[in-house]
Structure formats: C-alpha cells, structure tokens
Amino acid sequence: MKKTLFVLFFGLLSSFFAKADDFDTLYERLFAEYLTTWVTNQSTIQGYINTQQSDGSWSTINYDSQIFIGGWEPLVYWDRLLQMALAFKKPGNSSFGDSILKVE
Numbered sequence: 001m002k003k004t005l006f007v008l009f010f011g012l013l014s015s016f017f018a019k020a021d022d023f024d025t026l027y028e029r030l031f032a033e034y035l036t037t038w039v040t041n042q043s044t045i046q047g048y049i050n051t052q053q054s055d056g057s058w059s060t061i062n063y064d065s066q067i068f069i070g071g072w073e074p075l076v077y078w079d080r081l082l083q084m085a086l087a088f089k090k091p092g093n094s095s096f097g098d099s100i101l102k103v104e
Helices: 002-037 042-051 075-089
Strands: none
Touching (some): 002 075
16 A cells, blocks of 8 residues: 555656646747747837836826726736846847846
C-alpha cells in the first residue's frame, strides 16, 4: 500500500513539474509573438513618453468615463502601457532597455 501511494505521489509530482515546463514554453512562445506582432512604431512610443504626466496618466484620457459604446476610454491607458512595455523588451527596438520606460 505504501509503495502504491509513493508511486502515485511521485507520478503526480512529476506531472506537476512537467506542466510547469509546459506553461513556461507557452509563455515564451506567446511573449515572442507579442514582441513581433504588437509593438507599435517608435514615434508613437515616443509620443506616449512625451505626453505622460508625472503621475503616469495622460491628460487626453477620461479616466472617469462610464461610456462603453465603441470601447471604454480608460482601456487606452492599459494599451499604451502594454505598448511601452513591449517596446522596452523587444531587442532591436530603439526603446529596448530604455531607462525612461523602466519602472522600479
């Protein structure tokens, strides 16, 4: 009985680690696809940097918007942050590793 439980436990434990590796592989593939597909041009990124206020917001976004038709305006904030983060992480991009985009 103990041997059976040990084999069962070991099998579950090894499948847990195998799944963790699978998730890492999936993450790496999706991240690489985002870097090749979703990074906008450098002039747009630079525009985001230049217009971002000291508190991290943009004056052109209505953060109190309750209108959902045609898209919820505060989502523009998250899209800009995503674009800036991807530009920071994409090798070969002129913003790659730029300290202005790095948050600590």
